[in-house]
Amino acid sequence: MIEINEVRNIYDLYKFIDFEIKLKSKDKNFIAPLIIERFLYIKKNPFFEHGKAKFFLAKKGKEVVGRISAHVDYLQLERGRIGFFGFFDFIDSKDVAQVLLKTAEDFARSEGLEKIRGPFSFNINGECGVLVEGFDFPPYIMMTHNPKYYDDIIKSCGFQKVKDLFAWRVTKKITDQKASSLLRSIWKSSQERFKVVEITKENLRQSVKEAIEIFNDAWSDNWGFVPITEKEGENLADSLKLVLDPKIAFFAQADGKNQAVCIAVPNINEALKNLSGGKRLYDYIKLFLRLRKIRSIRVMILGVRKSARSKYPYLPFFLVGEVIKRGAERGYQEAEMSWTLEDNERINKIIHITGAERYKVYRIYEKEL
Numbered sequence: 573m574i575e576i577n578e579v580r581n582i583y584d585l586y587k588f589i590d591f592e593i594k595l596k597s598k599d600k601n602f603i604a605p606l607i608i609e610r611f612l613y614i615k616k617n618p619f620f621e622h623g624k625a626k627f628f629l630a631k632k633g634k635e636v637v638g639r640i641s642a643h644v645d646y647l648q649l650e651r652g653r654i655g656f657f658g659f660f661d662f663i664d665s666k667d668v669a670q671v672l673l674k675t676a677e678d679f680a681r682s683e684g685l686e687k688i689r690g691p692f693s694f695n696i697n698g699e700c701g702v703l704v705e706g707f708d709f710p711p712y713i714m715m716t717h718n719p720k721y722y723d724d725i726i727k728s729c730g731f732q733k734v735k736d737l738f739a740w741r742v743t744k745k746i747t748d749q750k751a752s753s754l755l756r757s758i759w760k761s762s763q764e765r766f767k768v769v770e771i772t773k774e775n776l777r778q779s780v781k782e783a784i785e786i787f788n789d790a791w792s793d794n795w796g797f798v799p800i801t802e803k804e805g806e807n808l809a810d811s812l813k814l815v816l817d818p819k820i821a822f823f824a825q826a827d828g829k830n831q832a833v834c835i836a837v838p839n840i841n842e843a844l845k846n847l848s849g850g851k852r853l854y855d856y857i858k859l860f861l862r863l864r865k866i867r868s869i870r871v872m873i874l875g876v877r878k879s880a881r882s883k884y885p886y887l888p889f890f891l892v893g894e895v896i897k898r899g900a901e902r903g904y905q906e907a908e909m910s911w912t913l914e915d916n917e918r919i920n921k922i923i924h925i926t927g928a929e930r931y932k933v934y935r936i937y938e939k940e941l
Contacts, residue, residue: 578628601710601711602710604844617807619804622646623695638672639661640660647695648695654685657691681941699715700737700934706931711841712910738912740908741906758890762890770818770821771783773816784802784808786832824890832880838868839908842862868908869906870909
């Protein structure tokens with residue numbers, strides 16, 4: 573018999589976090605998150621200023637066999653009465669997955685919602701989706717990883733794919749070999765048109781505030797959009813303090829105004845590989861020693877103000893080219909650009925002509941209630 577228990581205390585929350593690590597520990601490509609980071613992410617997340625969530629564990633006897641969260645984001649309700657589920661992990665069992673999903677569905681119904689969508693932790697601005705392609709590669713920072721059976725079981729529980737998200741991989745070698753002559757011409761001609769303004773630790777909080785303003789403007793018409801709040805921006809600024817590299821986090825300025833933003837960060841998952849989630853003191857020593865040896869980056873935020881798009885149609889090309897060039901100059905060997913919507917044809921085409929390959933696909937599911 574499967575028993576569902578709501579997470580009500582620190583001990584339950586530890587089991588909730590640790591279940592993922594235990595479930596996936598035999599997968600050589602899984603990167604265990606730091607348990608303390610997960611505690612803070614769940615307990616202190618600014619999401620709770622505009623949403624609420626409940627967390628559940630599935631047990632068979634004393635053994636934890638699954639977990640899920642169910643949440644409502646009041647900012648999302650302006651676009652539709654849709655609830656979310658997330659932090660969804662389970663053993664290879666439809667019965668376990670079905671009971672957990674039903675628990676999340678019941679929460680959404682109790683909030684008067686009409687659909688449930690996910691997985692999001694906590695919304696589309698957090699960690700998103702179930703990996704359905706690209707299992708042979710480890711995840712980048714703030715990207716998910718899961719066993720192959722998730723997709724089939726979730727669909728068998730009455731959920732349908734609503735959107736796929738793409739992750740793109742590029743290296744300097746690939747760019748040198750495959751970037752189109754058109755793109756190279758655009759990059760070269762754009763150097764004089766746009767001024768790069770780096771995001772530094774000294775201007776970090778104000779810069780992130782403006783970056784979020786540009787992001788919210790640029791992404792507001794996209795599927796699933798939920799605005800990033802000022803408090804969430806401050807939280808992002810705080811989280812960037814340790815890893816910020818100003819050479820790969822910058823604005824593109826024209827006419828004396830920041831018209832676009834690109835924020836890439838060193839891929840900390842490189843340093844976390846083969847650690848136990850911080851269960852041993854030695855994990856932190858290893859992590860500290862590895863931080864300066866990171867050779868990959870993730871491009872997390874890329875956006876152009878709507879008002880600048882017609883005047884500067886090649887600005888997205890400049891951003892992508894500039895971050896690749898600057899990353900290579902800093903000694904990074906590889907970059908992931910993630911994620912993009914499957915039907916965002918313009919940005920996907922821009923990324924593709926850099927020579928980048930679409931190497932992972934993450935799936936979002938939905939169900940009518």
